[in-house]
Structures are given as C-alpha cells and as structure tokens.
Amino acid sequence: MASNRSKVPPQALLRVIEFARNSMAGLHRRLVPGHIALLEMIVAGFLTQAIHAAAALGVADALADGPRNGAELARATGANEDALHRLLQLLTSHGIFARRSDGKYTLTPMAQALRRDTSVSLRDTVLFFGSPMHRNHWTHLVDAVRTGETVGTDLDGMSFFDYVRKDRELGELFDRAMTSIGTLATEPLFAAYDFGQYGTIVDVGGGQGTLLTEILSRTPTSRGILFDLPEVVASAPARLAELGLADRCTVESGSFFETVPKGGDAYILKHIIHDWSDDKAKQILHTLREQMPEDATLLLIELVLPEDNRPHPGKFIDLEMLINVGGRERTEDQYRDFLAASGFTLVRRIPTVAPDNVLEVRPS
Known part of the structure; x- marks a missing residue:
C-alpha cells in the first residue's frame, strides 16, 4: 500500500510545535535588519534548485548502500567532482545530506526522501517543481497577478491539464509527484x-x-x-x-x-x-x-x-x-x-x- 502506517502524533502537540516555530521565525525577522531578512528569503530559491539538481543527479540513490567520498559519488552520478562538492556543501549546511569527518557523504532523513525507492519519496515532486516548464510558469507570476488569469494557455498554447495529457513524459512525472505528495x-x-x-x-x-x-x-x-x-x-x-x-x-x-x-x-x-x-x-x-x-x-x-x-x-x-x-x-x-x-x-x-x-x- 501507499503508506507505511506510521504513528501519527497528536494534533495538539503539532499545533504547539507549529506555533513555536512560527514565533521563532517571526522573532528572527524582527531582530535582523529588514534587508537581511528579505535577502534570506530571496536566496531560498537557490536552495530549491540545488535540491532539484541533487534529485536529478540521483545523489540520494547513489548513497543508498552506504557512505561515499566525493570521487566515488561523482563517478556514480556522472557529475564533476568539484562542482558536486560545491553543490553538496550547500545542501549539507541545511541538513539535506551529511558529511562525516572522513570526508564521506551520507544520507540524512531529508535525503532519504530524495530516494526513488522509499515508501514516502518526494523525488518526483522535486523533479516536477524544478522542471523547466514549471520554473518558466513561475517567472510569469507578475502577469498572473496583473490579470488574475493562469499563464499556461499563453505560454503553452493550451491549459495545464491539456498540456500534461499531451506531453506524457511530463504528465506521468506530474502524476507521480501528486501521488507522492498525497502519501504524506x-x-x-x-x-x-x-x-x-x-x-x-x-x-x-x-x-x-x-x-x-x-x-x-x-x-x-x-x-x-x-x-x-x-x-x-x-x-x-x-x-x-x-x-x-x-x-x-x-x-x-x-x-x-x-x-x-x-x-x-x-x-x-x-x-x-x-x-x-x-x-x-x-x-x-x-x-x-x-x-x-x-x-x-x-x-x-x-x-x-x-x-x-x-x-x-x-x-x-x-x-x-x-x-x-x-x-x-x-x-x-x-x-x-x-x-x-x-x-x-x-x-x-x-x-x-x-x-x-x-x-x-x-x-x-
């Protein structure tokens, strides 16, 4: 079945955690200068694309059998070793992967969700939201806000659902992405x-x-x-x-x-x-x-x-x-x-x- 039937924590506990997290985030935004808080939000988009790159390269899948050093991981993913290191130094700093004292990279709980073979995988979700079509649509947010209309028909010549029915490779990725979100x-x-x-x-x-x-x-x-x-x-x-x-x-x-x-x-x-x-x-x-x-x-x-x-x-x-x-x-x-x-x-x-x-x- 789609779910691993894990135990669900009490709603009251999660509401307290959510309140605390939002309060701390709000406090952080109030304590730092406004331009710094805004810049942090702006570059968050870079992190999204870095996660997409790791998913597209299959980094998490390459680490499924155990830790690997940079050279081994570069060979397994077909990536440039130095560029892969630069990608992973950003992702490890956010806990998406980890790097041990011996220099080998390992999976974290977040990285596990980037594997394609786990019971709850967000790999296809990451690949869809980072796809060229989806990124292109979001660059036209200003047009959507000005007109109140979807941008897909003008950009693609048809509605979104017609487009993913026509482009079955993208459509199947979208279907898998929505299924993976649903499992959560x-x-x-x-x-x-x-x-x-x-x-x-x-x-x-x-x-x-x-x-x-x-x-x-x-x-x-x-x-x-x-x-x-x-x-x-x-x-x-x-x-x-x-x-x-x-x-x-x-x-x-x-x-x-x-x-x-x-x-x-x-x-x-x-x-x-x-x-x-x-x-x-x-x-x-x-x-x-x-x-x-x-x-x-x-x-x-x-x-x-x-x-x-x-x-x-x-x-x-x-x-x-x-x-x-x-x-x-x-x-x-x-x-x-x-x-x-x-x-x-x-x-x-x-x-x-x-x-x-x-x-x-x-x-x-």
Missing part, C-alpha cells in the same frame, strides 16, 4: 476520519486509486468505485487485482463535468475543487448534486486557508493554482458560501495533523 497525508487522514461508516465509497477523480485502495484495505466492509478519465484508469483494474481488491472495487470512466457514478454512500473529491475556477468547480459540484443520492455524503479533502495572517502551506499552493490551473484555495467560510451556492451544506470541518482537512458536506 495518508496517515493523518485516517487518524482523523472514519471512512468505515460508509458502505460504498466513490472516489471521483481518484487517479490510479491510491487513496481508495488504502481506504478499502482498512475498511473490509466497504466497497469502492474508482472514477476518472479513461486514459487515467486504464491500468487500474490490473492494480486492483494485484492488491486483491478486484471483488470489492469497480472502475468507471468519464468526465466529472458530465457525470459521476450513481449509488454511492460517500463521494470523495481529494484535491479536485481547488484545481478549477469558480465556474468550473461549480460545474463539478452541480454534476455531483444531480447524480448522488439525497442521503449521500460528499467528502472534500482540501487545504483550508486560515483566516489570520500566520504562515500556511496553502498560501503557496494558492499562487500555484493561480499560475498554472486557474484554481484557488479557500477559507472555511469561503467553502461554506461556495458550497451553499452549489446546493450543498458544509456540516463540519475535520482538521488533520497534515495541512489537509476533511470537509463533510451534504446536499441541501
């Missing part, structure tokens, strides 16, 4: 919400079924329906059979702008609504409202922006949505109003220790 929230999600209360669960836009198969493995009395575009779910039946879930999960294909499977007790939309403009998102919700039973529950799994000014991952992702797909992140009140306009009532919001929340929604 798996344990927090199951720690916070009981999916076993539903008999038939429909995962709308569920991709290859990573979330749904995890749900079914933990809730043996539930059945599932995986729904996504035909090309997305084409290989899903074979995967379900491999996992021993073929008798409890069916696969249907189509566009959620037009239809969704009927007869579900719960309908999951995980990181779907935030991908689309208000009009498109309302179209998706209208389809759900027309097709799902009156007594069914809609479960939106999304980031929810805080109402205050504290740092939050959703504020980064909100700009990502603006630049690339024209979607947006929302606060709880914005979701409540948005859902009401689409014929739904937000019953409750269930936070997790990850940035994700479960929005439990029912037809009005």
Whole structure:
C-alpha cells in the first residue's frame, strides 16, 4: 500500500510545535535588519534548485548502500567532482545530506526522501517543481497577478491539464509527484476520519486509486468505485487485482463535468475543487448534486486557508493554482458560501495533523 502506517502524533502537540516555530521565525525577522531578512528569503530559491539538481543527479540513490567520498559519488552520478562538492556543501549546511569527518557523504532523513525507492519519496515532486516548464510558469507570476488569469494557455498554447495529457513524459512525472505528495497525508487522514461508516465509497477523480485502495484495505466492509478519465484508469483494474481488491472495487470512466457514478454512500473529491475556477468547480459540484443520492455524503479533502495572517502551506499552493490551473484555495467560510451556492451544506470541518482537512458536506 501507499503508506507505511506510521504513528501519527497528536494534533495538539503539532499545533504547539507549529506555533513555536512560527514565533521563532517571526522573532528572527524582527531582530535582523529588514534587508537581511528579505535577502534570506530571496536566496531560498537557490536552495530549491540545488535540491532539484541533487534529485536529478540521483545523489540520494547513489548513497543508498552506504557512505561515499566525493570521487566515488561523482563517478556514480556522472557529475564533476568539484562542482558536486560545491553543490553538496550547500545542501549539507541545511541538513539535506551529511558529511562525516572522513570526508564521506551520507544520507540524512531529508535525503532519504530524495530516494526513488522509499515508501514516502518526494523525488518526483522535486523533479516536477524544478522542471523547466514549471520554473518558466513561475517567472510569469507578475502577469498572473496583473490579470488574475493562469499563464499556461499563453505560454503553452493550451491549459495545464491539456498540456500534461499531451506531453506524457511530463504528465506521468506530474502524476507521480501528486501521488507522492498525497502519501504524506495518508496517515493523518485516517487518524482523523472514519471512512468505515460508509458502505460504498466513490472516489471521483481518484487517479490510479491510491487513496481508495488504502481506504478499502482498512475498511473490509466497504466497497469502492474508482472514477476518472479513461486514459487515467486504464491500468487500474490490473492494480486492483494485484492488491486483491478486484471483488470489492469497480472502475468507471468519464468526465466529472458530465457525470459521476450513481449509488454511492460517500463521494470523495481529494484535491479536485481547488484545481478549477469558480465556474468550473461549480460545474463539478452541480454534476455531483444531480447524480448522488439525497442521503449521500460528499467528502472534500482540501487545504483550508486560515483566516489570520500566520504562515500556511496553502498560501503557496494558492499562487500555484493561480499560475498554472486557474484554481484557488479557500477559507472555511469561503467553502461554506461556495458550497451553499452549489446546493450543498458544509456540516463540519475535520482538521488533520497534515495541512489537509476533511470537509463533510451534504446536499441541501
């Protein structure tokens, strides 16, 4: 399964740690001169590209079997030894790799997440966010802010989702990146919400079924329906059979702008609504409202922006949505109003220790 089912720390503890971390960061910004604090933020982009270079070179994979010196690591990655040393002196200073007293480089917990063969790997996420297309889009943030429109159509001649469907190498990297990000929230999600209360669960836009198969493995009395575009779910039946879930999960294909499977007790939309403009998102919700039973529950799994000014991952992702797909992140009140306009009532919001929340929604 996608997750290693590790123990999830209590939400209260993580909230205290988050508060302390944000307080210390805020104190640092107030104590140093403003231009120094700003410069530190500016060069943070260099670190992002350095991490991308390490992932693209396969440095973490080359260290999977044990420590190596610079010459050995350069040969294993096909890199210039001096240039690789210069890259790693930045990354080791931030704890992403470590260098021992004998000069050999080793993996750290962060570097482990750059390996391609770990249960929770962010390698594909790093490669996607550092890809030329993604970097190019972000250089046009000023255009997106001026116009309020996504930049992809002008730059690529088509929408983001059409582009990654056409360029399958990039599209498959994007799919893997989104799957790897999704695995980070798996344990927090199951720690916070009981999916076993539903008999038939429909995962709308569920991709290859990573979330749904995890749900079914933990809730043996539930059945599932995986729904996504035909090309997305084409290989899903074979995967379900491999996992021993073929008798409890069916696969249907189509566009959620037009239809969704009927007869579900719960309908999951995980990181779907935030991908689309208000009009498109309302179209998706209208389809759900027309097709799902009156007594069914809609479960939106999304980031929810805080109402205050504290740092939050959703504020980064909100700009990502603006630049690339024209979607947006929302606060709880914005979701409540948005859902009401689409014929739904937000019953409750269930936070997790990850940035994700479960929005439990029912037809009005």
